[in-house]
Amino acid sequence: MxxxxxxxxxxxxxxxxxxxxxxCTGGGxxxxxxETLTPEQVNELVEDYGADCEVACxxxxxxxxxxxxxxxxxxxxxxxxxxxxxxxxxxxxxxAVIECTEGRRPLGHVEASDDGHTSPLGRSLAAxxxxxxxxxDAFEQLADALVSWGAPKELVERCHDAAADERHHARWFAxxxxxxxxxxxxxxxxxDVPTRLELAEHNAREGCVFETFAALIAGVRxxxxxxxxxxxxxxxxxxxxxxxxxxxxxxxxxxxxxxDAGAVARVDAARDEALAxxxxxxxxxxxxxxxxxxxDDAVRxxxxxxxxxxx
Numbered sequence: 008m009x010x011x012x013x014x015x016x017x018x019x020x021x022x023x024x025x026x027x028x029x030x031c032t033g034g035g036x037x038x039x040x041x042e043t044l045t046p047e048q049v050n051e052l053v054e055d056y057g058a059d060c061e062v063a064c065x066x067x068x069x070x071x072x073x074x075x076x077x078x079x080x081x082x083x084x085x086x087x088x089x090x091x092x093x094x095x096x097x098x099x100x101x102x103a104v105i106e107c108t109e110g111r112r113p114l115g116h117v118e119a120s121d122d123g124h125t126s127p128l129g130r131s132l133a134a135x136x137x138x139x140x141x142x143x144d145a146f147e148q149l150a151d152a153l154v155s156w157g158a159p160k161e162l163v164e165r166c167h168d169a170a171a172d173e174r175h176h177a178r179w180f181a182x183x184x185x186x187x188x189x190x191x192x193x194x195x196x197x198x199d200v201p202t203r204l205e206l207a208e209h210n211a212r213e214g215c216v217f218e219t220f221a222a223l224i225a226g227v228r229x230x231x232x233x234x235x236x237x238x239x240x241x242x243x244x245x246x247x248x249x250x251x252x253x254x255x256x257x258x259x260x261x262x263x264x265x266x267d268a269g270a271v272a273r274v275d276a277a278r279d280e281a282l283a284x285x286x287x288x289x290x291x292x293x294x295x296x297x298x299x300x301x302x303d304d305a306v307r308x309x310x311x312x313x314x315x316x317x318x
Contacts, residue, residue, distance in 0.1 A: 008256045010219055013315040014249055017308060018226050038102050042067040044094040049086055052094075060084035064098035065127065128296045129189030136180035136191040139173050145213070146170035146251075149258075152206055162261060165254050172247040179240050204270045207262035208277040214255025216281035216316075217288070222248035223312055224292055224302070231300025282317065285309040 150166035225245035
């Protein structure tokens with residue numbers, strides 16, 4: 008399968024700005040928050056954001072939940088006249104879990120915990136850098152396994168090339184995260200040796216579906232992100248991820264020839280299950296900070312993309 012046709016076909020429907028009139032919110036929660044702000048937090052809020060109550064609410068909610076507010080309905084901020092005293096924010100709104108799609112997770116991948124001490128943009132960029140770094144492990148893990156199974160040299164070399172690409176991506180996003188106060192933890196994973204079937208199922212999920220969808224989302228962000236630097240980074244990432252997506256589908260074809268009928272059915276089921284999860288993942292993508300570009304049409308893109316992959 009030439010997955011680039013599906014990517015280009017869906018990207019052709021994407022405008023420079025999102026035009027869906029219905030907000031795309033994932034499974035969320037109503038929240039009421041009352042939190043004390045340290046003098047340091049108050050000072051940063053005043054100096055960097057002009058004592059913006061909504062910013063204080065969003066930061067406080069994210070610190071406590073690792074979710075992000077999708078809307079702030081009411082907000083009251085107390086900034087003391089004495090800079091050594093605590094402040095307070097009281098607010099209510101709706102929050103939702105945020106999920107990043109960047110990168111291929113290796114088998115045994117351990118998700119990063121959110122330290123909750125940086126801006127939403129810094130946290131999101133740090134999460135992207137973390138997943139890109141984890142993708143280096145994923146492709147190296149895949150290359151090692153392919154060598155041990157006597158897979159074609161060309162597939163092994165493409166895995167090594169993809170790992171090199173992901174190192175670049177991780178550095179780019181880590182630099183962007185640092186510029187916005189984000190801190191990137193070191194990726195960790197369990198080191199069990201995967202079987203051929205386990206790696207085939209993993210490739211079907213993470214490569215054929217999630218990484219391929221990540222390539223599409225990067226292409227959309229390359230068009231829509233307000234910041235020129237972000238657009239340039241996402242443009243390069245999109246091109247690389249499109250190659251990685253094609254590698255995943257080529258690997259899938261090789262795995263199909265190496266497995267028996269029962270195992271192939273399990274691989275196909277893993278891919279179908281991942282495709283069914285795309286709209287839910289897209290809802291999380293739509294809630295990322297506006298600096299990445301509007302994506303309230305993410306569910307439509309996921310559904311159309313899934314249809315092209317299976318059509």
